[in-house]
Amino acid sequence: MGLKMKATPVIAVFDVGKTNKKLFLFDEHYKIVFERSARFTETVDEDGDPCENLESLRLSVFDSLREVFRNPAFEVKSINFATYGASFVYIDENGNPLAPLYNYLKEYPENLKEQFYNTYGGMAAFSNRTASPVLGSLNSGMQLYRIKYEKPELFKQIRYALHLPQYLSYLISGEAYSDLTSIGCHTNLWDFTKNDYHDWVRKEGIIDKLAPIVPSDSVIPAAFPGNNYAVGAGFHDSSAALVPYLVNFHEPFVLLSTGTWCISLNPFNAIPLSTEELENDCLCYLQYEGKPVKASRLFAGYEHEQQVKRIAAHFGTDIIAYRSVTYDPKIVEALQQSDKATPFRAEETKGLKESPFAQRDLNDYPSDVVAYHRLILDLVNQQYISTRRVLDGTAVKRIFVDGGFSKNVIFMNLLAAVFPDLEVFAAYMAQATAVGAALAIHHSWNAKALPNDIIELKYYAGGKVLS
Template identity: 40%
Template sequence: MKTNVTAVFDIGKTNKKFFLFDEDYQEIYREYTRFDSIVDEDGHPTEDLHSLQAWLKEVFDRILNAKEHNITAINFSTYGASFVHLDENGKVLTPLYNYTKPMDAKVLNDFYKKYGPKNEFVKVTGSSDSGMLNSGMQLYWIKHTKPEIYDKIAFSLHLPQYLSYIFTGIPLSEYTSIGCHTGLWNYAQKDYHSWVYKEGIHRILPPIVSTETSINMNYNGKRIKIGVGIHDSSAALLPYVRSIKKKFILVSTGTWSIALNPFSQKHLTEKDIEKDCINYMRINGKPAKASRLFLGNEYSLQVKKLSEKFNVPKDFHKSVEFSYDTFFALIKDFNYCFKWDGISDKNMPSQTKFNFDKFEHAYHQLMIELVLLQVESIKTATGDDVIEKLYIDGGFSDNDVYIKLVSHYLRNMELRTTDSSLGSALGAAIAISDTELNSKFLKKNYALKKHVPFIIK
């Protein structure tokens, strides 16, 4: 007898993944691929949309015809800040412009002259001032620098919705893609920002539907529920929101460490903006306050330097466990020692300087300084809210030194770690499901662990 499964395409910048989940959300199949980047008309690297589309179709059709699985639903989770522009015949008009592509300063200056001041705009839209990373700005840029292309656009779809469109032919918009650092949404008005209407851009943005929307379709002779797609960060947050009843902060760690507060009721303040706070959007259209820190990137850079300085293998840092004695010796007369490469901080010295004779001591110093930044980021995301639960997932969730230090410096919070390697893919599967989740879900599916602060001597 065939197993009923939900299929999910989880598309990252590097890895393209396909998963099958059974009715208990257990992963029963996965496959990965990667594509070489192509370049846009300016020579900037970008996604090979043609190869991606061909792979989606090939994988799905193959699995659909497999004898052991019965696909009942499919959804899509992808990175954000990426639009696919279609003409009236559904033909793709431009490359998928990379959000790392520099934007002409004149375009940005013109925009803020019309619709600024910048800080007020950033506050209202919950977006940082980040050029192409604000996907709304991509639309403004195309309209004013490539009018001959803009005039042909019938619909502009964020990438998750474009993947859904490939299978349904129905152009739609949904909240999580619209609300995540796009510059499109006015969080106070709960509608597109007035600039979108003044520029007429709303005409090429398809109707907005709930992220939980699915379309029942006959696909290749089989009845399948097809989701409208979801932004990957919002997808990763969803299982927590659905299964935890009390307020919490989720810290998703990796190259970026993002502290998410899905319970913030207040709009971003000037102070939040200064600290690079933005809003993500939950599937119900409500904001999730997000404080970002380039933690994993900085960690990698500094650990590489330490490994070379102390002449240890490059993976040696992974074996270092927390030492109480080393920690207490360092904080007795604590001084900041590290100058960051990718983070700006008022406490850092003008150059890295220390006189440790062991890698482990330098590593503990590094982790104390990084965790102090992490703690500030968590406090920024928390704001005035009273929140006692803290969840950490991603790359740092199994770093013993990091976890012990966070637990120590945030002793007022109950810290739990989760192993959510499926993260956004599982969230995408849950988004189109009617299943109620409870507190046991994280324990069963996410290897939930509780951590208690160490005793201060």
């Protein structure tokens, strides 16, 4: 008889983004031991607007789990989910979806918006209490309000409205729950001044459609008999990505998570949002321990992509070339000297909505490399304003940058230069969102100590470039 290999104990984490849906298996050291990725074609809702193909997603979860359960190399101890936020699945008594998974970018009817904010104290006051800028369908609570008034029959049939991470958890556990990281992300549902649902949720009867709240680190036994794995309640992806940092670092820090959006997250800032901050794309999230995280957003990754295309077209170069431009302090110094001669204030370009670079004439630059330094300098000046909004009044000494810009040496050097009093680090970590969802329920499946080496840091010294 051959020796039977002992199966590796693992946690399975589904990381569901708008474009890519991934399944990871992590071993007890949080190393990825299996990975599977899928993309589905979007479908449309009854108005012809694009939306997620819920049925494909559901089947894919079951298929990939089956594949993993059949694999003798792994023993699944726990399962958790992290997905994009602001999206509800409406289920009936039997747990079947009643409606499409409406896209959070779907146009919101103006008359309903007015009716809502007029009834509940006006936009400014309401946004303040719920830490939710006025974002239409992106405020997921507004999707339920809309169904109540536009589709009363559907509203009656809804047993629960589950945010997407909790719906996926429900598929496996058979238990419906709500989780604070989903409720606390600009949903219009949560009153941050009372630390409870906003009054409107009860007044409109929405409360009956929301499943009971559980802590984000809770686990539920699986619904399938004979299986002894635990199922997490699921996570909002922005909050999951913060978990590894909270587990590893106890001194106050800001996480600058960079991608299409650059989001500055300060888990050590509980100062209520001001009206001015809300108007400038600040929000609060609830982190997995239920404490508020102040955040500010900048559309910098998107802007970088657009402007790099413009530079490449103008100088007849290839976009790929700008993935690895080396940092040249002399170019930066020269650009700053010319700034002194003709000051160009970031504030003049409609606050932070677009970068000053969009207004600049590319004929002013002798080479594409100089133009590219100028672009990053403009973006970092805006990033400075955006990140300051969540830094002020707190004891933060470090900034961790993860995502795309953490690999951009020009961006990192300039960021260190504009924050000379803070330690600025590029943080490298594979799959922070998935790891965060796994770490949050560490106790349910992993007897080893929490790992302290999963984030690799690279320090950038604040140059004396900026005067």
